[in-house]
Amino acid sequence: MEYLRNRGNFAHNVDVLNAGVGNLVPRKQPRKDCQAQNFLHCIHCHGFFTKNALWRHMMTCKFKPSVPQKPGKTRVQALCTFAAPLPPGVKVEFWKLLNNMVQDEVYSVLKSDVCIMEYGEHLYNRLGYDVGKHEYIRQKLRELGRLLICSRKNTSLKTIKDHIKPANFMQVVESVKHLAGYDSKTHAYRCPSLALKIGHNLTKISMLLESRANVQNDYSAAKDACTFRNVQTLHSYLDVQQQDLHSKLSTEASPQTWAKLAKVILAQVILFNRRRAGEVSKMTLSAYVCQNPSDPHEDVNEALSDLEKKLCQHFSRIEIRGKRGRKVPVLLTPVMKQGLDLLVGTRQECEVPRENVYLFARPSALTCYRGSDCLRHFAKVCGAKSPESLTSTKLRKQTGTLSQVLNLSNTELDQLADFLCHDVRVHRQFYRLPEGTLQLAKISKVLMALDQGRLAEFKGKTLDDINIDPEGTYY
Template identity: 50%
Template sequence: MRETARVVLQGRKDGKLERSSDFFVPANFPHVIDAVQKVAGLDERTNIFKTPSLALKLGHNLKKVANVLECEAMISGDENTMHNERVFKQICKTRWSECISSHALRTMNEAKWNAPQLIHFAEDVRKMHLYLDTKRVECQRNLKEEAVKKNWAELAKITLCEVIIFNRRREGEVSKMPLNAFTLRDTSVTHPDVELALSELEKKLCKHFQRIEIKGKRGRKVPILLTPDMASSMELLVQTRRKCDVLDENPYMFGRPQTLNHFRGSDIICEMAQSCGAKHPGALSSTKLRKHVATMSKVLNLKDNEMDDLADFLGHDIRVHRQYYRLPEGTTQLAKISKVLLALERGQLSNFKGRNLDEISIDPEEKMSVDSGSDTEEEVDSTERDAATSFSRSPGMEETINNGCISLTFLRKRKSKLGKKVLQVVGTAL
């Protein structure tokens, strides 16, 4: 609503679109395009948007509003409004991409070119976990000593951040975790028949962690694993909710005191990343952490079913998110594709016949040999001269030429230079 309101205000400022309904009059479509371009900051000289994502969102928003107005017009029987909405959507379908979407998408794609990939360091992740461990102990002690909303909110923030970081989960999914997802979790032990397929270490891990299920993207069921420390913090939060002014009507596990809202995981992760002393706090976000674990899975020799299990835990569809489950494009081209280019440059590609990119070993600092090439060329020329002479003096040569039946098989077995010499000999004989 706020994004759409900005366009409406821009239309009023220009004096062309006084009311929101004026946006959907077909004759005003050029003024709508002009208002969207100004709000998104289009540079008419370069056709580059300052905020390309806003331009795309405004297109979706206007189409949604048009659909709503069309439905209302159908209910009230307003034929004129129905006609305007349908014509507006048809014009958008034809002209919107040309005027807005193509420039916005091009701006977004070009902004990614040559941009450095900010990948967090393992040391930064370790610092953040150590910081959260220290803060959790402190916040648990404070809440047990004095059950007030300030202490409850601090422990809720720390626990929310820990769950997101450990599980590499989308921050919105954990932030909206319902209270009953934790209170009604399955705490039963693993079935003895199932344990037969597990190693001793895996059996211990099953007893160490607790598992709960919440709603993920597009309504998918996604799991969350809880360590004993996380589970104890969440149990303490549940026990002290009422004392700390968390409303009974608040359905969220990490709800804000005295409201019906929840804490936002993205804000908390940003705050903790700044506080823990990480070198690159901007790289410690839920999205970047999720992409990182998918990329680093290539370091392990995972089978296809194991890769599917990892993607399913992260809430990914391996067919859609395949680009995350591989090394970065720049790294692949520098480290692997460069081997092929070096081998082609040195004429050594045939030496690696039957090998994959990981098996090719070539030193980029090795110098190419010049002398060996000249010797080889002299040997080839000598061979070609001898073969051409033997061909011209072979028995039955004149008969073959006269009949016009020069053997192509012979020519195919020779190199191009030899073929030219043979043709010269044939021409002389004719």
């Protein structure tokens, strides 16, 4: 009778778990409230127990066979999970591989996500014939499970499929940084290999989703999956090159390395500021060395939000000569400034003549590198789908066009136009902050939104409503 009662309760519990609604009937009621994923059925009597109590029950279960069983909580949970009914469409072999994992929160999360399960079956179909690869497959799935847990805690992403949407790219970056232990002060990861592995996993999942969407004629989903892999191609390429060349030049001074790093930073400055290539190319060494820190006065500081104060401390601002002799501002990120400081400090060792007045000078010459040439070269080698669109002129037009999605006042539009050195109407009569502080605190928000591909998220907002932390925190 006890066995029949357990079998009836087992059938009821399976229906409740599959439907996601209803009350579970455990063999013994726990003292505290427990989630459904904390219960498992005994493989012998089909009674429903908490995971912590299951292994003790199985040692004394009156329905267990006389054959000795290997002890251990993990093995008991794996055996009982495998004995549960298979989810729809899951192969028995893959289900067995999956249930050899530790039955913890990561296991519960990855098992409930459709994309992770599809990715696991893809890996099993490709590598499952080799038993030695089974642990590798489990590790790949656990990496994604840990990412999903981190994303649910720190962002609005709820499934792995949400991670593949281009609009959520910066939230994915935030989650990966948090999971891999990124330190914003040292710009180093506690576990850099984990960030790389998750990137490879998400790329493969985007390919799977694109293939499935094409088969189902869902071209919108296919386009999203394809676009995700191409987001910020040029930015990512320049960042990697800058880090590699900075490390090489710090170790050994070389004119060739100096020249390559100068070209990369030149392209980064043009790209971030949406500045005319010729203006940045002809930036003088004296303009950089004598840069204006633009520290706001105490009374001005009170008019800024906490985030805007942080932006003023994060960015550096210099003034250069622009078109028609106008004063042109340029904002530098800490990474750019770090690279430029290294270039300035190694000019003599890398055979840059003292007479060369340019910051982005050519070694053994009195001329400078052309920003348009550098941008055109990196646009081609980075793998961008439309390299011809990545010119300083088209990027400046893009800024003017995309800024229309924001609900900028006439004052704010004038501020943005003034920063880009576009022709503007006669300035209206109003009191305004000193322009150095203004450009650091206000215009830097638009530049970061463009740099991260997130401007569309702030549609209808003013500059005061836009909140983008310079360290990548999502608001």
